Amino acid sequence: MKVSEFAEKLNLEILTEGNGSSKDIKGMYICDLLSWAMSHAQKGDAWVTVHTHVNIIAVAVMADISCIVIPEGIEVEEATLKKAAQEGIAVLGTKKTAYEIACEAGKLL
Amino acid sequence: MTNGIIRQNFVIPADDFTAAGEASSSVKKMLIQLGVDPQKVKKTAISMYEAEINAVIHANGGIASVEIDRNKIFIRIEDHGPGIPDVELAMKEGYTTAPDAIREMGFGAGMGLPNMKRYADLLEIKTEVGKGTTVEITVYLS
Ligand SMILES: Nc1ncnc2c1ncn2[C@@H]1O[C@H](COP(=O)(O)OP(=O)(O)OP(=O)(O)O)[C@@H](O)[C@H]1O
Ligand SMILES: [Mg+2]
Numbered sequence: 001m002k003v004s005e006f007a008e009k010l011n012l013e014i015l016t017e018g019n020g021s022s023k024d025i026k027g028m029y030i031c032d033l034l035s036w037a038m039s040h041a042q043k044g045d046a047w048v049t050v051h052t053h054v055n056i057i058a059v060a061v062m063a064d065i066s067c068i069v070i071p072e073g074i075e076v077e078e079a080t081l082k083k084a085a086q087e088g089i090a091v092l093g094t095k096k097t098a099y100e101i102a103c104e105a106g107k108l109l
Numbered sequence: 110m111t112n113g114i115i116r117q118n119f120v121i122p123a124d125d126f127t128a129a130g131e132a133s134s135s136v137k138k139m140l141i142q143l144g145v146d147p148q149k150v151k152k153t154a155i156s157m158y159e160a161e162i163n164a165v166i167h168a169n170g171g172i173a174s175v176e177i178d179r180n181k182i183f184i185r186i187e188d189h190g191p192g193i194p195d196v197e198l199a200m201k202e203g204y205t206t207a208p209d210a211i212r213e214m215g216f217g218a219g220m221g222l223p224n225m226k227r228y229a230d231l232l233e234i235k236t237e238v239g240k241g242t243t244v245e246i247t248v249y250l251s
Contacts, residue, residue: 035220038155039227043147051215055162058130061137062154064147079127087134 001025001108003067003090006046010104012069012092016081020090023066028105030098038063046105048098052076057083067091071098115139115177121161121186123170126214132173133158136184143177145250152228153182153248159221160186160244166211167191168242182248189241196234200226 004021007014014021026044031037032051041047043064048071049056057080060068067090070076076091084091094101117139119132137154141147157173164171168190176183193199200222207217225232231247 032215033218033220034215035159035218035224038158039220039224043151049215053214054127055129055214055216058134058158061134062130062151062158064151083127 003046003092006067006105006108007090007092009108010094010096010101012094012096012101015070015076015091015093016084016089018085018088018090020067020084020088023088023090025066025109027109028102029065030102034059041065046092048101050074052080054080054083056080057087057089060089061087065089069094069101071096071101113178115143115175117175119173119175121164121170121173121188124165125170126165129162129165130158133161136175139175140177140182145182149182149248149250152230153184153246156225156228156232156246156248157184157186159224160184160246162216163221163244164188164190164242166207166216171241180249180251182246182250184246185243186246187241187243192238192240192242193234193236194238196236 025046029041029045030048038059041063044066046067047065048069069092073095122128140150168188171188174185202223203219205217205219229246230249233245236242
């Protein structure tokens with residue numbers, strides 16, 4: 001499922017510009033340890049993390065992650081969104097918890 | 110790919126978290142352009158990123174050099190940081206000396222070196238306390 005369709009179905013806000021939202025989501029991975037996420041997330045996973053600094057974009061790029069979902073209404077730095085747009089990674093925001101996101105994603109993916 | 114060797118060097122700036130990962134990102138793009146198998150691109154990207162970020166966090170930055178020929182990708186990350194007193198211990202999953210501020214960013218799981226070991230086909234670490242550390246990563250293409 002395309003990131004844009006996923007965002008619409010789960011009512012997530014796409015925070016980034018650029019072509020990131022045309023990527024395909026294959027699954028989901030939730031973890032806030034960057035090295036752990038990078039090595040265990042599968043190609044095409046949507047990654048849920050509370051981190052919002054610019055390094056999450058590099059991690060997503062290295063691990064072939066399809067998009068990043070920031071839960072609980074956490075605000076994302078402008079620099080991160082800019083980098084995300086450059087690298088073609090969509091960042092999605094929502095007030096939902098990681099658990100709520102995963103439950104809804106589980107029915108769709 | 111041709112028989113030629115591609116060589117490129119990158120500076121890894123000290124304490125610059127916004128630039129951390131630039132070298133690995135560039136190499137990843139280069140490998141994709143060269144048509145390298147996506148599995149091997151990912152192996153290279155992850156292990157190089159871990160070494161690059163370690164140089165930023167633990168060693169005041171350094172130099173990355175990359176060599177690609179038809180048989181392999183070879184990456185050397187060299188720093189003049191504090192060195193690693195006990196490499197065997199540092200290689201253990203979960204071992205970290207990262208300070209709290211770094212851990213709050215999500216680094217410091219103590220998984221970087223284990224990830225390099227897992228994803229590189231060959232990993233060599235040369236280190237001397239007070240002098241610095243050189244990490245060499247090889248990923249075979251054929
Ligand atoms: N280039 C380096 N210079 C000095 N010490 C290093 C270097 N690389 C690693 N170390 C030491 O080895 C430890 C383990 O490194 P490793 O990359 O496995 O974990 P980490 O960097 O602490 O956490 P993570 O990589 O999961 O974010 C580090 O905490 C640090 O003490
Ligand atoms: Mg590390």
